[in-house]
Amino acid sequence: MKLWVDDLRPSPSWDWYQAFSSSEAIVILNNCRETGMTVELLSLDHDLGGEDTTRPIVLWMCEHDFWPVEVVVHSANPVGCDWLNGMIERYKP
Numbered sequence: 001m002k003l004w005v006d007d008l009r010p011s012p013s014w015d016w017y018q019a020f021s022s023s024e025a026i027v028i029l030n031n032c033r034e035t036g037m038t039v040e041l042l043s044l045d046h047d048l049g050g051e052d053t054t055r056p057i058v059l060w061m062c063e064h065d066f067w068p069v070e071v072v073v074h075s076a077n078p079v080g081c082d083w084l085n086g087m088i089e090r091y092k093p
Contacts (some may be wrong), residue, residue: 001017001032001037001038001039001040002015002016002017002039002040002041002042002043003016003018003019003025003028003029003039003041003042003043003068004016004017004018004019004026004043005018005019005020005022005042005043005044005045005048005054005072006018006020006043006044006048007021007048007049007052008045008049009045009072009074011061012089016043018050021048021049021052021055022048022052022053022055022056023056025054025057026056026057026060028062029042029057029060029061029066030060031066032066033064033066038068038069039068039069040068040069040070041069041070042068042071042072043071043072043073043074044057044058044068044071044072044073044074044075044084045073045074045075046073046075046077046080046081046083046084047075047077047080054075054080054084055080055083055084055087058084058088059087060088061091061092062089062091064085064088065092065093067092067093068072071087071088071092073085073088074088082088
């Protein structure tokens, strides 16, 4: 499966699942982990509206050692991109 996490931009095509909040994305990822489903691609925006960001998703993946095959960041927030990419590079196997 492919998961697109963004509160404003639509997913690139019909074959993506879309989460609009970090909590929604974590539920999807946890379900994949529990059922053994492979997440082929995860694409993250940083800012998800209000105080929500995708940082909790990356922290959850670190804590549960559950990583998609590929993780990309499509955010326009340069500081957010640096944080996400830094954590992904440091902890992704």
